Amino acid sequence: MTEPRPDSRPTLEAVAAHAGVSRATASRVVNGGDGVRTHLADRVRTAIRELGYIPNHAARTLVTRRTGAVAVIIPEPEIRIFSDPFFSRQVRGIAKELTAHDTQLVLLLVEDRGDYDRIERYLAGGHVDGALAFSLHADDPLPAIIRRIGMSTVFGGRPGWTIGPAEHDGVTYVDADNRGGAREAVRHLLAQGRRRIAHIAGPLDQTSAADRLSGYRDALAAGRPELFAEGDFTPAGGARAMAELLDRDPGIDAVFAGNDLMATGALRVLRESGRTVPGDVALVGFDDAEAVAESADPPLTTVRQDIEGMGRLMARLLMDTLNVGPDERTAPRPVITATELVRRASA
Amino acid sequence: MTEPRPDSRPTLEAVAAHAGVSRATASRVVNGGDGVRTHLADRVRTAIRELGYIPNHAARTLVTRRTGAVAVIIPEPEIRIFSDPFFSRQVRGIAKELTAHDTQLVLLLVEDRGDYDRIERYLAGGHVDGALAFSLHADDPLPAIIRRIGMSTVFGGRPGWTIGPAEHDGVTYVDADNRGGAREAVRHLLAQGRRRIAHIAGPLDQTSAADRLSGYRDALAAGRPELFAEGDFTPAGGARAMAELLDRDPGIDAVFAGNDLMATGALRVLRESGRTVPGDVALVGFDDAEAVAESADPPLTTVRQDIEGMGRLMARLLMDTLNVGPDERTAPRPVITATELVRRASA
The missing domain is CATH 3.40.50.2300 (Response regulator)
Structure with missing residues (x-):
């Protein structure tokens, strides 16, 4: 981009002509002098002084004090x-x-x-x-x-x-609204008659993970026991947490995963354990970014947030x-x- | 990081004390004055002048003329x-x-x-x-x-x-060595007795794609007819190119794809057409980055480049x-x- 330049302001071309060098050489000097021989650089600097040339980027910075x-x-x-x-x-x-x-x-x-x-x-x-x-x-x-x-x-x-x-x-x-979204996900599972709903949390040193866990707890407050394991928002972490949860309670009939990537990991582990989704275990994710939830098999019910x-x-x-x-x-x-x-x- | 600072150079703390403001306020002024009231900023600037303070980043820039x-x-x-x-x-x-x-x-x-x-x-x-x-x-x-x-x-x-x-x-x-790698891929297919070897090229306005096409041509030079379609280095582009190639020659028995992502797209189209890989059609990719080639089904033979x-x-x-x-x-x-x-x- 070139800044709109009043005709009275000298151009880089004028500097180059005045110094008797190419535009490229003049430009190099304006931008730090990298690789230009000393006597040429001196001529360009003299021309800059004599013509009162202000480089575009410097002019912009002078006016706005901003880098853009x-x-x-x-x-x-x-x-x-x-x-x-x-x-x-x-x-x-x-x-x-x-x-x-x-x-x-x-x-x-x-x-x-x-x-x-x-x-x-x-x-x-x-x-x-x-x-x-x-x-x-x-x-x-x-x-x-x-x-x-x-x-x-x-x-x-x-x-x-x-x-x-x-x-x-x-x-x-x-x-x-991480907490509200999580609440809605778990209420949906409860409304479908699911009784033993586990949660795969994200890393709990992140508020998004902590707030989704709170939403899960809100929805269960009616009396269902809570059961959760901490993942790390990756498919591998979701798979590990799912395996741990099944170990602790093989009767789980629903899982709310803290994001879609962990849900795909959980899906794999549920399959490998011989369970069907959603038949034996219903599964809900969080995010709905790109094709992760939509292209899973089966496609994932999930809490969509407007990430973009x-x-x-x-x-x-x-x-x-x-x-x-x-x-x-x-x-x-x-x-x-x-x-x-x-x-x-x-x- | 703090630059090693000779004891004789005044610190930001000294500037703040001299101006009677907090270190945070002094720091804000040094870094552009954003959000500091005018009279405070003036006091800090006076202190900077009187003490001869040089900010770390300015000192660094002065010494090295580098931004790091x-x-x-x-x-x-x-x-x-x-x-x-x-x-x-x-x-x-x-x-x-x-x-x-x-x-x-x-x-x-x-x-x-x-x-x-x-x-x-x-x-x-x-x-x-x-x-x-x-x-x-x-x-x-x-x-x-x-x-x-x-x-x-x-x-x-x-x-x-x-x-x-x-x-x-x-x-x-x-x-x-895009050309050499492509040559080796196609020679491998020829050595396995494949006769009708197609190529899915990347976008030919990129030299990596053009050079892999050249390698494909080098290897075929012995007399086999060439047959290629241009993709765009994505799975969808690979799928489109594969469909086009099968349309032009249903007897294709091998495909060299310009990268692994296009190979996965081609794999899907070959499957959907009822062909087995590698039984009916052998397939080779390019890249071997992360798990794309390795986790494909079947895992892809590919030309590995040391991308990292x-x-x-x-x-x-x-x-x-x-x-x-x-x-x-x-x-x-x-x-x-x-x-x-x-x-x-x-x-």
């Missing part, structure tokens, strides 16, 4: 990010909204704790105007970093971290914050989006 | 990036190598052509020290952008773009370039990594 970029930080191993469609869906929503604001999405991967020093340096270095962060765990160092450097941030998911007193004040976040919409909303709330002065800002607030039970063959 | 970050640019729709394990594998290799150099990976998504203006602005804005780019198509604007702003870049895949005379001079890239290793190598070559002065640099050169035929049940 926003960081997206997902503190999960890259293998999870690329294999769980939840993440691609959320990123897609964010990307669409940022594009509508002509803002560059910068994805920062966090593989392990050692990466946070680098992330902090990058965020503090003025390379982005704000940040979007989601899928945080309770002990995540990211909120403290963001608070320390004072970066405008919108979070995905209810904050569950513990970085000090009143630590969630002033936090803007977007989440689905939540991504868009996160980005929109951040852009709103960046586009008004500190005095005009409204108080940070959570935004909770509705969930919907999608009925398919598995329950 | 590298951009990874993949000009493919985000849906492809998240669904083809080739990309996650390559990114994993890059991430490992950059982490070893304490360098932040910044992933820039390119959804469509309109995004390039923004990418150019971001790259020209001094937010990264260099770039890694892979999966380019022939008409990709990225090489011209990179040349225009003079950014140190290593490419993944043999350059196939056309941006002017001598346009590939001075380009450093890493690629697999290529990612590491790209990052290492870039870091080498960044760590030496322009005069010490060796000439740019391609690095071609070996492929290996992995025999499984499908052929």
Whole structure:
């Protein structure tokens, strides 16, 4: 993109002509001088001074003090990010909204704790105007970093971290109604006459997993005993939890899995144990992202959350914050989006 | 991370004490003043001046003129990036190598052509020290952008773009021996007595696809007729191409697919047509990334490329370039990594 440029401002071409070098050489000098011989670079710098040339990106920064970029930080191993469609869906929503604001999405991967020093340096270095962060765990160092450097941030998911007193004040976040959605899933199983309903929870240091467990408990409160095992939102974790649950109670006749990927793992273990779905055991998942639930065999009844919409909303709330002065800002607030039970063959 | 700091340099704490504000407020001012009231910000700025404080990140930039970050640019729709394990594998290799150099990976998504203006602005804005780019198509604007702003870049895949005379001079890239690997795959099929060997090519505006087609032709040169259709490296594209090929020649007894995802699509179409694999039709893929080939039914014979290793190598070559002065640099050169035929049940 080239900024609209009043005719009176000198162009890079004019600088190159004045210095007697190619446009490419002049451009290299403007962008750091990498690989340009000293005497040529000096000529270009003299031309820049004499003509009063302002590079596009510097002009933009001078006017707006903005980089036009926003960081997206997902503190999960890259293998999870690329294999769980939840993440691609959320990123897609964010990307669409940022594009509508002509803002560059910068994805920062966090593989392990050692990466946070680098992330902090990058965020503090003025390379982005704000940040979007989601899928945080309770002990995540990211909120403290963001608070320390004072970066405008919108979070995905209810904050569950513990970085000090009143630590969630002033936090803007977007989440689905995890508890309500889970409640509806379990009530659906109860309404079908299922009696021994187990739950495969996600990692309980994430609020999405904890809130879905709470919804499961709400719905069972009528008197049914609770029975759950903790998974990790992956098919393998769902399979392990399912095996453990069947071991503890072979009479299970329904399972509510905390996400669709764990439900596919559970489905495999139920099959291998000789049980039919939904005949012997009814199964409900959570997410309905991409084709996971729909292409399972049988297709999964699941709690749909508007993952892409939540991504868009996160980005929109951040852009709103960046586009008004500190005095005009409204108080940070959570935004909770509705969930919907999608009925398919598995329950 | 905190830079080692000689005792004589004033700390942020000292600035905060001098200004009579909290460390958090001082930090906000140092990082752009977002959300700090004017009179407080003024006091902090005065303290910074009086004490001669240099922020860590500025100090780092002053010393090294480096941002400590590298951009990874993949000009493919985000849906492809998240669904083809080739990309996650390559990114994993890059991430490992950059982490070893304490360098932040910044992933820039390119959804469509309109995004390039923004990418150019971001790259020209001094937010990264260099770039890694892979999966380019022939008409990709990225090489011209990179040349225009003079950014140190290593490419993944043999350059196939056309941006002017001598346009590939001075380009450093890493690629697999696509042609050799394809040749070996087809020779394996010939050695098993297969006579009518079809090829499902990737998008032929990518050199990886074009080179695999060349390898297929090399191996058939002995006299067998060639028969190929163009896919798009996705399962759906592989299925479409397979249907088209069966339509043109129902007597096909072997298929070499340009990647494993297209092979899985072909497998489905072969099954649906009533053909057995490998009985009626032998099938070979390309990649062997994650579990795609191994978990297919039957497991796929495929040409393995060291995708993660290529990612590491790209990052290492870039870091080498960044760590030496322009005069010490060796000439740019391609690095071609070996492929290996992995025999499984499908052929």
